[in-house]
Amino acid sequence: MKKEANNNRLRILKAAAWIAGIALLIWCGIRFAETVRVCRDLDKNPQSFGASMVYMTLKGKDMLITGVWTTVRLALLGTAIAFVLAILLVFLRVQEPNKRDKEAVKALKWLASHFARLYVFVIRGTPMMVQALIFYYFGFNLFKRTGMTVTEINHVWSFFISGLCTVALNSTAYLTEVLRGGILAVDRGQTEAARSLGMTNWQTMLKVVFPQAVKNSIPAIGNEFIINIKDSSVLSVIGVMDLMYATKSVSGIYFRSLEIYCVAALLYLVLTWLSSLLLKWLGKKLDMPVRGIPSSN
Amino acid sequence: MSDTVLRIEGLEKSFGELEVLKGIDLEIRKGEVVCIIGSSGSGKSTLLRCINLLEEADAGHIWFDGQDLMDLQVDLNALRQKIGMVFQSFNLFNNKNVIDNCTLAPMTVRKISKAQAEEAAVRNLTTVGLADFIYADSTRLSGGQKQRVAIARALCMEPEIMLFDEPTSALDPEIVGEVLDVMKALAAEGMTMVVVTHEMAFAKEVSDRVVFMDQGVILEQGDPNEIFTNPKNDRTREFLSRYLEDKQI
Numbered sequence: 001m002k003k004e005a006n007n008n009r010l011r012i013l014k015a016a017a018w019i020a021g022i023a024l025l026i027w028c029g030i031r032f033a034e035t036v037r038v039c040r041d042l043d044k045n046p047q048s049f050g051a052s053m054v055y056m057t058l059k060g061k062d063m064l065i066t067g068v069w070t071t072v073r074l075a076l077l078g079t080a081i082a083f084v085l086a087i088l089l090v091f092l093r094v095q096e097p098n099k100r101d102k103e104a105v106k107a108l109k110w111l112a113s114h115f116a117r118l119y120v121f122v123i124r125g126t127p128m129m130v131q132a133l134i135f136y137y138f139g140f141n142l143f144k145r146t147g148m149t150v151t152e153i154n155h156v157w158s159f160f161i162s163g164l165c166t167v168a169l170n171s172t173a174y175l176t177e178v179l180r181g182g183i184l185a186v187d188r189g190q191t192e193a194a195r196s197l198g199m200t201n202w203q204t205m206l207k208v209v210f211p212q213a214v215k216n217s218i219p220a221i222g223n224e225f226i227i228n229i230k231d232s233s234v235l236s237v238i239g240v241m242d243l244m245y246a247t248k249s250v251s252g253i254y255f256r257s258l259e260i261y262c263v264a265a266l267l268y269l270v271l272t273w274l275s276s277l278l279l280k281w282l283g284k285k286l287d288m289p290v291r292g293i294p295s296s297n
Numbered sequence: 298m299s300d301t302v303l304r305i306e307g308l309e310k311s312f313g314e315l316e317v318l319k320g321i322d323l324e325i326r327k328g329e330v331v332c333i334i335g336s337s338g339s340g341k342s343t344l345l346r347c348i349n350l351l352e353e354a355d356a357g358h359i360w361f362d363g364q365d366l367m368d369l370q371v372d373l374n375a376l377r378q379k380i381g382m383v384f385q386s387f388n389l390f391n392n393k394n395v396i397d398n399c400t401l402a403p404m405t406v407r408k409i410s411k412a413q414a415e416e417a418a419v420r421n422l423t424t425v426g427l428a429d430f431i432y433a434d435s436t437r438l439s440g441g442q443k444q445r446v447a448i449a450r451a452l453c454m455e456p457e458i459m460l461f462d463e464p465t466s467a468l469d470p471e472i473v474g475e476v477l478d479v480m481k482a483l484a485a486e487g488m489t490m491v492v493v494t495h496e497m498a499f500a501k502e503v504s505d506r507v508v509f510m511d512q513g514v515i516l517e518q519g520d521p522n523e524i525f526t527n528p529k530n531d532r533t534r535e536f537l538s539r540y541l542e543d544k545q546i
Contacts, residue, residue, distance in 0.1 A: 099353060100369050189388035192351050193447075197402035197454055198378025207401060211392045 045254050052259040060250035060260070067246025068267060070160065074235065074242060075228035078167030079175075083221060085168065086175035087214075091205070092116040093180055098201075116176065123173035129234040131170055136162040136238040163240035167232055171224055178220040182213035218286065222279035226272050233268075243267060300327045301360075302458050302489050303348065308357035310340075310347055317343045318354065319513040325458065330490045332500035332521070335510035336536060341493040342385075344510070345462050348491070349380045362457070378406050381451030381459040385466050387443040389435040395422065395446050396431045399453045407454070414453070421449040425479045441472035445479055452483075459483070461492040497540045501525050509533045 032054070039046065039055040046052050057064065093116035095109040123131070139157040148156070186209050194204035233244035247264035251257045303325040310318040317340045325331055333341045346352040348359060350366055350373055359366040366376060390398050399418035403409050422431055425445040430438065435446060444464055451459060461480065465473040477499050484490055484503050494500055500507055501521045508518040509530070517530045528534045 100373060187386075187388070189384060189386050190390060193382075193384065193388035193390065193450075194402070195374075196349055196351065196377060196380070196382035197451070198374045198376075198406045199402055200374050203405050207405060208390050208392065215392070 045256055049259060052256055053263050056250055056254050056256060056260045057263050059254065060246070063246040063249055064243070064263075064267070066241055067243035068271070070241050070246075071229060071232055071243040072271065074160075074164055074167050074232040074240070075225055078164055078228050078232070079171055079221070079225040081164075081168035082171030082175050082224070085172040086179055087210070089116050089119065089172060089176045090179040090183065093120075093176060094183055094205075120173045120176055123170055124177075127234070128166060128170050128231055129237055132163060132166040132235050132238050135166050135169070139165075159235075159239040159241070163232070163235040163238060163242070166235060167228055170231075171228060174224055174227075175217075175221060178217050178224065179213055181220070182215075182217035183209055185216050186212045219279075219283060222275075222283070225279075226275050229271050229275060230268060301325070302327050302329075303491075304358075304360040305344075305348070306358040306360070308344070308347060308354050308359065310343055310352060310354045317513055318347065321357070321513075321515060323508065323515065325489060325491060327489055328487045329506060330484045330488075330492065330504045331506045331508060332504040333491065333493045333508045333510055334495070334497070334500055334536075339510045340513045341510050342462050345382075345460050345491065345493050348460060349377050349382055351382075374406070378402070378454050379457045381454060381456035383444070383447050383451055383459065383461045383464050385463040387440070387447050387467070389438075389443055389446055389450070391436050393435060395427065395433050395435050395438070398435055398446060399450045402450070403453050417453050418449070421452045422446070424452070424482070425449045426475070439472065440468045441475045444468065444476045448476075448479055448483070458489040458491065461490065461494070463493050463495065465494070465496055497525070497537070509536065511536070 035051050035054045036058065039051060039058055042055060046055055092112035095112045097106040097109045101109065136157075136159070139162050140153060143153040143157050190208050190212065191204055194208045195201075199207070232240075232242055235242055236245035236248060239245065243264060247260055251260045254260070301324055303323075305321055305323040308318050308321040309316075321340075321344055323331075323344075333344065335341050343352060347354040348366075354367065357367060361376060362379060364371050364376065366373070390401065393401060396415060396418050399421060400411065400414035403414040403417065404411060419428070419431060422428060425448055427442060427445055427449065430442060430446075435443065438446065448459075448464075464480070465476050468476060473496065477496065480490070480492070480499070481503055492500070492504070504521050506518060507521045507524045509516050509524065509528075509532075511532050517524065517528060517533045524533065525537060528537055
C-alpha cells in the first residue's frame with residue numbers, strides 16, 4: 001500500500017518536473033527570440049552578457065560558420081587521412097624479426113618497427129601547437145627554396161593545408177597505438193590457425209588479423225575524431241580559419257572576449273555532442289560498443 | 298621405412314627454466330591414428346605444437362615430406378599446408394562466415410579458384426554434417442559445430458596428416474560425441490592422425506597406437522588394447538587407473 005502511494009507521489013513529482021522543464025524551455029525560447037529580434041537592429045554591442053553573446057554571434061555569423069565548417073573539415077579529413085597512414089604505420093610497428101628470416105629481412109623489420117616507435121614517441125611527446133608551427137614553417141621554408149614568392153607559397157602551402165597535415169600526422173601517432181591495441185586484442189589463436197594452414201605472416205595479417213583489429217578499434221577511432229574537433233583549435237596559432245580563429249577575430253572586432261568565447265565553447269560542445277550521437281548511431285548499426293565524449297589525450 | 302609420414306628425433310623444448318620436452322622420438326606411419334595421452338603439463342600439446350612449428354623447439358629433428366622442419370632454410374609455409382591442425386579452442390576466423398573460413402587458405406595459399414575452393418568447402422562441410430550451416434556466422438555456432446567447421450577447414454587444404462590438440466576439451470560432454478564421430482569417420486577413411494586427447498574411450502576404440510607421455514618424455518607406447526589392459530609402466534598404470542575408475546571403459 002505504502003509503496004503504491006510512494007509510486008504515485010513519484011509520478012506526480014516527475015510530471016511536475018517535466019512541466020516545469022518544458023515551461024522553462026518555452027520561456028527561454030521566447031526570451032531568446034526576443035533578444036535575437038532586438039539585437040538584429042542594434043548597431044552597438046549591448047551591455048548585457050546574454051544579449052552581447054547573441055549580438056556578436058549574429059554579427060559575426062559568417063566568420064563563425066566558416067570557422068565551424070573548417071573545424072569539421074579538419075577533424076573529418078584529418079582523422080580519415082590519419083586512419084590510412086596509421087594502418088601503414090602500425091604494419092611497420094608490429095614487424096618482429098623471426099629466427100627464420102634472412103639477415104636483410106631481419107634488419108628491415110627492426111628498422112620498420114623502430115621507425116614507427118620513434119614516430120609515435122616524438123609525435124605523442126610534443127604538443128600539437130608546436131607541431132603545427134614546425135610543419136607550417138618547415139613547409140614554408142621548403143617552398144621558399146624553390147624560388148616561389150610568398151603569395152604562391154600561401155596558395156600551395158596554405159594555412160589550411162599545413163593545419164590539415166598537422167592534424168593528420170598527429171592523429172596518425174595516436175591511431176597507430178589504437179590499432180596496435182586492436183591487433184593485440186585479436187586472439188593469438190586466430191594467427192595460429194592461419195599459420196597452421198600455411199598462410200604467410202603477411203597473408204595472416206591482411207586477411208585475418210587486420211580486419212578484426214580495425215573492427216575492434218572503431219570506437220576509439222571515433223573518439224579520435226571527437227578529440228580532433230576540439231584539439232584542432234590549437235591550429236589557430238598558424239592562422240587556420242577554424243572556429244577558434246573565427247572566435248578570436250569576432251572578439252577583436254567587437255572588443256568583448258568572455259561572451260564570444262562562451263559562444264565558441266557552446267559551438268564546440270554542440271559539434272562534439274552531435275558527433276558522439278552520430279558515432280553512437282553508427283556503432284549501433286555496425287553492432288559495436290560505444291563510449292561517451294572522451295577526454296582530450 | 299618408406300611409409301613413414303613424420304619422424305621426430307630427439308625433440309627438446311624449454312619455456313625459460315621449465316623443460317617441457319626432454320628428447321622425444323616418435324614415428325608416425327601413413328594412415329596411422331596415434332593418440333597421445335598423459336596428464337596435464339606432460340608436454341603433449343607442446344609436442345603437437347612443435348610439429349608444425351607453432352612453437353619452435355630448441356633441439357631435434359622433425360622429418361616430414363623428406364625435409365627437416367627444424368632446418369631454418371626450409372619453406373615452412375609450404376610444409377605447414379600439408380599438416381592440418383585442429384585446436385582446443387577452435388580458432389575459427391571470427392571475421393569470416395563458415396564457408397569463407399574454409400576457402401580462405403586454399404585460395405590464398407594454394408591459389409585455387411573461388412569456385413573450386415567453394416566446391417571443396419561444401420564437400421568437406423557436408424562430410425562433417427554442416428551442410429545446412431554453410432553461410433552461417435562462424436561466431437554464432439555451438440562449440441561442437443565450430444570444431445567440426447575447424448576440421449572441415451583443415452581438410453580443405455588436403456593435408457597429409459592431421460594434428461588434433463585436445464579437440465573436445467572445450468566442449469560439454471553432450472556434444473563431445475559429434476566431434477568424435479567426425480574424427481572416427483576421418484580415421485576410417487585412412488587419414489593419418491595424431492590426437493592429443495583425454496578421451497580414453499576414443500583412444501582405445503579408434504587409435505592404432507597409444508603414446509603415453511609424462512614429464513616431457515614418452516614413457517610407453519603401443520597397441521591400445523595392450524596399454525589399456527596391461528600397461529607395463531607403473532606411471533601409466535597409475536594414470537589409467539584413475540580414468541578406468543571414473544569412466545569404466
